[in-house]
Amino acid sequence: MTRIITPTDRETVAGRLLEGSVKRSYDPVVDLDWDAPLEDGKYFLPPYVLSLYGTPMWESMSETQRVELSRQESANILSVGYWFENILLQALLRNLLHHDPTSLHTRYALTEMGDECRHMTMFGRAVEKMGAKPYQLRWYQAIAANLLPKTFRGTMLWVAALIGEEIFDATQRRVLDDPQLQPMISRVMRIHVTEESRHIRFAREGVRRRVAESHRLERLWVGSVQGLGGLLLQRLFTNPAMYQRAGLDPKQARRQALANPRFRENQRRGFDSLAEFLEDTGLMRASSRAMWRRGGFL
Template identity: 80%
Template sequence: MSQLVTPLDRETVADRLLKGAVKRSYAPVVDIDWDAPMEAGKYFLPPKVLSLYGTPLWESMSTEQRIELSRQEAANILSVGIWFENMLNQALLKSLMHNDPGSLHSRYMLTEMGDECRHMTMFGRAIERMGAKPYQLRPAQAVVANLLPKAFRGTMLWVAALIGEEIFDATQRRVLDDPLLQPLISRLMQIHVTEEARHIRFAREGVRRRVAESHPIDKLWVGAVQGIGGVLFRRLFTNPAMYKRAGLDPKIAREQAWANPHFRAVQQEGFASLGAFLDENGLMLASSRAMWRRGGFL
């Protein structure tokens, strides 16, 4: 286990991130060319990160079918991003009720929520521009989604933020310059990666600070249950509805995706940095490790 990094004072962190936000922030409504046509033959996610890449089902598909699968997988991931950023903003708003509204920390939280609101707008508009439809939460998922922000408090708030941000971020960084990617999606990823870098820094410092200051029981609780994220993402990333919309048998497609070593490798690369960070801070206990492994992320 690596040596723990000393947490910075939260006002110091917020000051640095606020200055960064002034220098590098985007307004997707004008920073993306929404009127540009989609380019023929290009994908909405590169083939190498698609859940069925390399499977028997993939080998049986035409190029047009593969591009349609990429459209549906991209729409699904963007929909998941909207759900998560909505939940995160709810949790941050609740936290702000108990913070000093004049502090730099509070000002940065409001700045981050503004970023997330623009991201949700950007994701929704991208889904529409791609010629796809957003994916909706099923009734049971909606109940969980409405309850989770209430559980995002203390260390769990910042760990949940990292789970929702780092896995997507790591994958985006690897593929945003892929020549097979639609320019609109590449630009969306560039904007998201730039602004999420600040959000990830904020959440990591929040984790370090809470681990250093909170009761050991809080650390044990978070370390034991945060692996639920791995099980949840496994199911969300292989949503049967997206396979059905792509013209595939949802049951067969999901079975092949879950058994796909290429897809597991993508998941593990996306989780590697976050997994190491959680381990370094004593937040990767056996139960969570087992859940991340079950989800294919370890």
């Protein structure tokens, strides 16, 4: 059943988030030591969150191959984050055309956009620093990425923001202090989760507000289709190109990753909080629930 959730006044939320931004914001260009060398033997993602961890293929790999797989999976995730931030920025800019430029809400949206621009810079420099190459959108993905910002309106805008933010955020919080992790990656994650916590609060309040104000057909539509995010993320998290770059058979690696219960458990843990929120706001309909389950997130 949907719980009754009262949204907080938009200006009140924005005012609090602006205060938080003044107290705790970062500039990755100066707040990260990009000249510090990488540490030999350390992972770019902890082994237990890698898609192949515990599979027969993983057991056959040398330690050097495992570290390389972590480099490629990390570069892939940072590339996906870069794409998503770009799409979100386009959608937020379109949304701001219809808001009062003097309001606190608009001021915080612009502040968040500044954060996201710095995150994109940070992701790109991190990929370069780890000695990897960024992953590029395929032609059909590029077409979709250019069309999506035009469809992210109303409730869908805020739900899409949460799908792109919360799953990554939950995993980063769980692993950023792992001693096996490269210090540079740990610092990138810490900066990201600190600022993303405000972005998530902003988006959640946006969802609550829209659910309280919008027509039931909009809620039905969003609740029925947002599960496409689960299918998309599953595909992106098992990108065959990253296995190929790590020197593995891409088809066999992806097959084992998708069948890997540890990988699916990591997906579920990342989605838990957002799944609960979508259920509570009435935005988890049967079709979306089925898609998230098929994607391995439920």
